[in-house]
Amino acid sequence: MEPEFWIRRWEEGQTGFHLDEVNRHLQDHWPVLALPADCGVFVPLCGKSLDLLWLRGQGHAVLGVEISPRAVREFFADNGLEPRHETRPPFEAWHLDGLEILQGDFFDLQPIDTAGCGGLWDRASLIALPPEMRPRYAAQLTRLMPRGSRGLLVTLEYPQEEMQGPPFSVTGEEVRRLYAEGWRIEPLARHDVLAEQPRFRERGLTRLEECVWRLERV
Numbered sequence: 505m506e507p508e509f510w511i512r513r514w515e516e517g518q519t520g521f522h523l524d525e526v527n528r529h530l531q532d533h534w535p536v537l538a539l540p541a542d543c544g545v546f547v548p549l550c551g552k553s554l555d556l557l558w559l560r561g562q563g564h565a566v567l568g569v570e571i572s573p574r575a576v577r578e579f580f581a582d583n584g585l586e587p588r589h590e591t592r593p594p595f596e597a598w599h600l601d602g603l604e605i606l607q608g609d610f611f612d613l614q615p616i617d618t619a620g621c622g623g624l625w626d627r628a629s630l631i632a633l634p635p636e637m638r639p640r641y642a643a644q645l646t647r648l649m650p651r652g653s654r655g656l657l658v659t660l661e662y663p664q665e666e667m668q669g670p671p672f673s674v675t676g677e678e679v680r681r682l683y684a685e686g687w688r689i690e691p692l693a694r695h696d697v698l699a700e701q702p703r704f705r706e707r708g709l710t711r712l713e714e715c716v717w718r719l720e721r722v
C-alpha cells in the first residue's frame with residue numbers, strides 16, 4: 505500500500521479501522537510492560553487514534569507518525585486541541601503538551617527521532633501492509649526502537665483467501681519471523697472477534713482472531 509492509497513482513503517472517509525474509543529487491548533495489557541511514566545512511547549501509523557491521548561494520560565510523552573494530513577488535522581480538531589506546528593523536513597510536526605505527531609512517511613524516520621521512546625504501541629500498522637512491505641516495516645522498526653524498549657503489537661488472523669486486505673491476515677509464524685532478529689516476542693492473548701465485526705462477516709470471513717503480542721527490543 506503506497507502512501508497515496510492511504511491519503512486517498514482518508515480523503516474519501518474510508519476509515520473503518522478507526523475506533524471511537526480507546527483500544528481495549530491497550531488498556532488491558534499496557535500495565536504488563538511496566539514502563540515508567542517518563543518513558544516516551546512511539547505509535548507508528550497512528551491515524552487519529554484516541555490511543556494517543558490515553559497513552560499521554562498515563563504520563564508518557566507520545567510520538568506518532570502518520571502519512572495523511574487529514575488524519576492529523578482531524579485528530580486535533582475532533583479532540584478540541586490546538587497544536588503548534590513546525591516544518592521539520594521531511595515532516596510536518598504538530599505538537600502539544602507532550603504529544604507530537606509527525607505527518608509524513610514512517611520510512612523517512614531516523615533513529616534520532618525515536619531515541620526517547622522506550623515504549624511502542626502498534627495497532628493496525630503491520631496488518632495495514634501487504635506481505636511484501638512487512639519485512640521492510642519490521643526492519644525499519646528494529647532500526648528505530650532503542651534497545652530495551654518494549655511494547656505491544658496487535659495483529660489479525662483470518663483465512664487470507666476469504667478476503668482481500670487491508671486489513672491483512674498476519675500469522676503468528678510470520679510475526680515471529682519478522683521479529684526474530686533484535687526482538688524478544690511473546691504472545692499475550694488471542695480473541696475471537698468475528699461476532700463483533702459484522703462488516704468482515706459480510707465480506708465472507710468465517711474466522712477472525714485478534715492477537716496481542718509483547719515485543720521487547722534486545
Ligand SMILES: C[S@@+](CC[C@H](N)C(=O)[O-])C[C@H]1O[C@@H](n2cnc3c(N)ncnc32)[C@H](O)[C@@H]1O
Nearest residue numbers: 510521549550551553570571609610627628632
Ligand atoms: C489501518 S490504519 C491504523 C491507524 C491507527 N493505528 C489506529 O489504530 O486507528 C493505518 C494508518 O497508517 C497510515 N499509513 C500508511 N502508510 C504509512 C506510512 N508509510 N507512513 C505513515 N503512515 C502511514 C494510514 O494513513 C493509516 O492512517
